[in-house]
Amino acid sequence: MRQSEIKIIGLTGGIATGKTTVSRIIREKGYPLIDAxxxxxxxxxxxxxxxxxxxxxxxxxxxxxxxxxxxxxxxxxxxxxxxxxxxxxxxxxxxxxxxxxxYIEKYKKKGSKLIFVDIPLLIEVKNDLEKENIRFDEIWLVYANKNQQIERLKERNNYTNEEAVSRINSQMDIEEKKKYCDRIIDNTKNIKYTIESIEKNISEIIME
Missing domain, CATH: 1.10.720 (Transcription Termination Factor Rho, Rna-binding Domain; Chain A, Domain 1)
Structure with missing residues (x-):
């Protein structure tokens, strides 16, 4: 990443994949993150x-x-x-x-070189975003498998299995979303593993 270069990163995921946690960690590391x-x-x-x-x-x-x-x-x-x-x-x-x-323009003026935009349905509305001249240098996916989504949603929202499955099925399948993303933030294990995945991806993009 050249010194004068600004990278806009689209951050997305599925319901109960842990995107809120990942967004918080990115902010704690000092990077601006716009939460849609x-x-x-x-x-x-x-x-x-x-x-x-x-x-x-x-x-x-x-x-x-x-x-x-x-x-x-x-x-x-x-x-x-x-x-x-x-x-x-x-x-x-x-x-x-x-x-x-x-917000993107505000952070650019402040001199931010890496700006994250958290949009839950980014893949689904990507064409609309581009019509509005919102484009991303990369799209990152916060990933957890479907079984994890179901269990996390049941625990978080007190949903029945049927309710959790219904909510998840109302969105694009998380495995399908992988095809549209440049990098994966792996949130299938513990918080330490997730932080390492975030740090690895940020380090790679900065070093490019």
Whole structure:
């Protein structure tokens, strides 16, 4: 990696593969990381344009007592409804992409040479991202196998086996995602192993 070069890394994974843990470790190592989930929360804050549009479509029953959107309730509404999911995405996604670009430019101006962007469904929305001129030098996948995903999801969310499998099957298969990624962060073992995998991949890209 040349001294003047800036690398934008897309970080993705599947549900319960450990992407939150990997993102935290990357931040702790001092690298800027833009979390698309946090950006998604920003753009739907009370009285933001996206907030008003969502309430107009889904009604006030999706609001918490403090008027914030109940993300879990909204998620359950759109989970099995492709039409409503599409409507929500059309409201939220363009605003997320705009905000992500703003953050990337901010970190570039600060002199950051390695910038990570954490997007859970990066592979699925890659074409949309490219239309918005968001491109990645590499895509890294946080990997755990499907059985691990199921067990972690059951433990984390108190899901039944059936509920966990249903959630996982609603996303692209983790083995399929491997085909679209440049590097793998192996999160199949313990935290020490995961940290070593992160350090190895960061070291390799810096040395290129």
């Amino acid at each position: 989930d946090l950006v998604a929360r920003e753009v739907v804050e009370v009285n933001e344009p996206a907030y008003r549009e969502i309430v107009n479509i889904f009604g006030t029953s999706i609001l918490l007592s403090n008027n914030n959107i109940d993300r879990e309730k909204l998620g359950s509404i759109i989970f099995d409804n492709k039409n409503l999911r599409s409507k929500l995405n059309n409201i939220v996604h363009p605003r997320i992409y705009l905000k992500v670009k703003e």
